[in-house]
Every structure is written in structure tokens, then in C-alpha cells.
Amino acid sequence: MLAKVSSFGLKGIDGFPVEVETDITNGLPHFDVVGLADTAIKEAKERVRSAIRNSGYEYPIKRITINLAPADVKKEGALYDLSMAVAIISLNKDSKLKNVEDYCYLGELSLDGQVKKVKGVLPILISARKLGYKKFIIPFDNAIEASFIEGIDVFPVKSLTECIDFLEGKAELEKVKVGNYQKEIIAHTAVLDFCHVKGQERAKRALEIAAAGGHNVIMIGPPGSGKSMLAKCFPSILPDMTFEEALETTKIHSVAGELDLKKGILAIRPFRSPHHTASTVSLTGGGNGSKAGEISLAHNGVLFLDEMPEYSRHTIETLRQPLEDGVITVARANSTITYPANFMLIASMNPCPCGNFGSKLKECTCTPNQIHKYLAKLSGPIMDRIDIHIEVDNVTYDDLKNGKEEEKSSSIKARVDKARDIQLKRFKNTKIYYNSKMGVAKTKEFCKLDKNSDDLLRMAFEKLKLSARAHDRILRVARTIADLEGEENILPQHIAEAISYRSLDRKYWG
Ligand SMILES: Nc1ncnc2c1ncn2[C@@H]1O[C@H](COP(=O)(O)OP(=O)(O)O)[C@@H](O)[C@H]1O
Ligand SMILES: [Mg+2]
Incomplete structure (x- = not known):
């Protein structure tokens, strides 16, 4: 008897589908997991067996083989426990489970049949949605994390019993409602x-520029x-x-x-x-x-x-x-x-x-x-x-x-936000969000200098013995300073200020 149940694995921050193929045959009682599984998965058999028994379901005294497909990709962690248990229970001869294959299962099991939280639920759901998976049964503790992904149905469960009752049609499960990011x-x-920081105007100014341009x-x-x-x-x-x-x-x-x-x-x-x-x-x-x-x-x-x-x-x-x-x-x-x-x-x-x-x-x-x-x-x-x-x-x-009142962060942030808006417009439809990420071509395009600015930069370049990389970085900082002022063109004072943030090169390292 063979059952196929869907689950997902993780590689880095991406999920990939894993088919939990479960075969139960007559023979000496044995439980084997194959398919490049790590130790946590190998130990799943003990958890799955105890969880099934302690939840009051029949555990087959037979030969159980589980293959995690694709077999050539390494799999880690305990998140396949729930899918294995569902697969085994679905193969009981008087099983009343329905539509098992409609869902994707994630969750670790404790010996008493509780479903415990797992890592990586959000990236898994994002990858799964892209691949067209629609319905998921996940640990209750991961429900809020899952709530930020629209367009899928997620059913959180606290125990194996809750999951099986749901699949038998004996009990309803409440779907996760879509979360509100703005509220967060x-x-x-x-x-x-x-x-709360007294004085230090120059440092504050520099940090404002850094925040505005991501420097x-x-x-x-x-x-x-x-x-x-x-x-x-x-x-x-x-x-x-x-x-x-x-x-x-x-x-x-x-x-x-x-x-x-x-x-x-x-x-x-x-x-x-x-x-x-x-x-x-x-x-x-x-x-x-x-x-x-x-x-x-x-x-x-x-x-x-x-x-x-x-x-x-x-x-x-x-x-x-x-x-x-x-x-x-x-x-x-x-x-x-x-x-x-x-x-x-x-x-x-x-x-x-x-x-x-x-x-x-x-x-x-x-x-x-x-x-x-x-x-x-x-x-x-x-x-x-x-x-x-x-x-x-x-x-x-x-x-x-x-006793002077220092400027609040909120009003500095307002200026930063404004400068970022300019940058978002500038880099529309690119993968760039702020000035510091401009590559060589973009730096050339958006950091054009007039004669005076160019003379200034040349002088600094030669005097401070700057590298080509430092040269480009000064241009990007100058771009940000101009953005903070809402200036379309980089002016000499912007370049001068940007250069002033490199003078430590000479003072300490020169
Ligand atoms: N400009 C400042 N305004 C208010 N308090 C300050 C200022 N600079 C330092 N302090 C006080 O001195 C403490 C030590 O500063 P800290 O940031 O740890 O210095 P550093 O990291 O340079 O050694 C701070 O926690 C703060 O209480
Ligand atoms: Mg310190």
C-alpha cells in the first residue's frame, strides 16, 4: 500500500517541494526513511510512532518505508514529521481520511502528538505559492508568520488529532486571516x-546622509x-x-x-x-x-x-x-x-x-x-x-x-524619507532602491559634475591619493546630499561635503 503526501523542504531561504512517499508492506516490523535525510529526520520514526500511538491511532506492526523525493536533494530538520504521520494513518485499512493530497503538511511532532513550530514557514509558503500550491496545514505557533502571505489557505493545528479530525471531516479548522503589515x-x-544626543551636529548630519542614501x-x-x-x-x-x-x-x-x-x-x-x-x-x-x-x-x-x-x-x-x-x-x-x-x-x-x-x-x-x-x-x-x-x-x-532642545529623530526621518522618495523615482523599475547601490554605469548617468565640482574632486583625488572606488563613492554620497536638498544637479558644495567625509583617509591612514 502506497501513499503520497506533500511537504516542503528548505534550501537557504527558498522552499522546494518534497513528496513523502510511504509504503507499508507485510514483513518484520521496521521503519526506514530514505532520500538524503539528516539525523533529525532519521529520528522522526521514534517521534512519529509515539505521536500516532499516543494520539490513539493504530500504528501498523509492519514494514514501513518512507522515501523523501526528490531523493538527491539533502533534507534537514523535523518538519516532515506531520506529513509522515498523516501518510501512515491514511494507509490504515479503516482510514476515513479524505482529500489528504489536497494539502501540504509542515510540522514537527512531539511524542504526545503535539504539533510543534518549525523554522522557515514563511519562505516555504512563498515558494509554494509560486509553484501553485494552495492549501497548507502548519503548526499553530507559526500561524501569524503565515498570515502575511495572501492567496493561499493556511490551517494551523495544535496536535496530530486536530489535523486528523479535520481530514476526517469531524471538525473544522479556522483559516489564518491575512495580517496587517501597516499595523505592525x-x-x-x-x-x-x-x-537625547547633545551637540555632535556633524556626526548627526553624516548619519542623516547615510540613512538617506544607504551609505x-x-x-x-x-x-x-x-x-x-x-x-x-x-x-x-x-x-x-x-x-x-x-x-x-x-x-x-x-x-x-x-x-x-x-x-x-x-x-x-x-x-x-x-x-x-x-x-x-x-x-x-x-x-x-x-x-x-x-x-x-x-x-x-x-x-x-x-x-x-x-x-x-x-x-x-x-x-x-x-x-x-x-x-x-x-x-x-x-x-x-x-x-x-x-x-x-x-x-x-x-x-x-x-x-x-x-x-x-x-x-x-x-x-x-x-x-x-x-x-x-x-x-x-x-x-x-x-x-x-x-x-x-x-x-x-x-x-x-x-539646555538647548535637540532635533527629534522623527523630523530627521522626514527629510530622509523625502530623499528616499526621489531615489525610488530615479531607480524605478530597477533592482536599486538607493544611491549607494548604484553601479558604475548608473553613477556615471546620475552623478554628472559641472566644471567647478569636477575640479574640486580632481584636487581631492590627487591630494588624498584616493582610489577609483573611493572616487565613485564620493560621487554617490554627493548625489545623496543633493537629494536631501532636493537639488537635481550635484553642486560644488555637495561634492565638497562628500569629500570632507573622506579626509580621515589622510589624517589617520595617510
Ligand atoms: N553627545 C552626548 N549627549 C548626551 N550624552 C552623551 C553624549 N555623548 C556621550 N554621552 C553619554 O556617554 C555615554 C557613553 O557614550 P558611548 O556612546 O558609550 O561612547 P563611545 O561609544 O564613544 O565610547 C552615553 O551612554 C551617554 O550617556
Ligand atoms: Mg562605544
């Missing part, structure tokens, strides 16, 4: 607001000058994520098991701040299970590397490729997986071991050699990929205590 955005309130930033300055504080305020001025962006980001978090299942979708841009002791693999992804790393979890949001020179040199260098391409490819047993990794890098650092080199208020006690060694931890190619460098010095007592 509004429900969120920013934690840290720029109005990478490094802040350099003595300890206690507020670098970490500024970085933590940064998400409060980022534009809201579009629904498409939110789905893209949520996919990654769902697969990594990092999604808050009570919310079901990431409505705010992620802000990831891995500690400097974190391994390279935890940052970039890969390793056991080819998991997504921090840089992918930061997709469409911010990766904050506090005290960047403290990270291992190897870790920092690995960021070069994703910083350029917006994706990262990690090795898997016999294939590779590509994860999106389109993040904004916000980095901070002290300028030297004691932290006071370059400060107007404090004396540096380091030798030139020490300073040089410290800065050399960030290589030229990495600095090249950071569009905006800013010095942050300690606030003065007057700035701290002047």
Missing part, C-alpha cells in the same frame, strides 16, 4: 532618539564620545521597510529561527551588533547546517560593528565581498547556498589604543608605532568601502548642559 509598523516605537559609516573618536549612542539612535531615522523588503528580511530570520513568532514579520529594519569575539562563521554564515550569519540577519538593515579593530582581521576582511555584492555564498556539504546580505555598515573605533589620538580635549599617550599598528587593523580595501568617515570628539560641558 505603527505598533513599533523607536527606543533611542537623536534628541556605510565609520565613526572614529575617543571613548565616551557617544559613538555607540549615536549608532544605536540610527535605526530611528531609517525609512520604513516596504512590504517586499520586510518579507525578504523575514525569510532570513524565519529560516534562522530568529523570528519573533508573536509578531510573525519584521516590520522594522534589523539592527545587528555582533560582539567582537564572535566567530567569522557566525558573522558571515555557513558552518554546521549552513546557517545565515549576522550579515544576512542584517539584510535591509544595519550591521553595527562597535570597536571595529577589535574584530579579527580575518573576520573584517571577509566582509569585503558582501559589502560590494550584497550577498554571501556559503559552502554546504556538496553545494553552496547564497544568502542576501545587503546591509549598511555602521562601525565605530577609537583612533589608537588609549583612545585619545586626535582629540582636542585629551592627550594621547600612544607611540606613533602603536597608533599605526592599531589603525592598520582596518585595511585600505575595507576603508575604501566605507563611504563616510567621521570624527566624533567628546562633547563639551557647554554642549551637554546648554
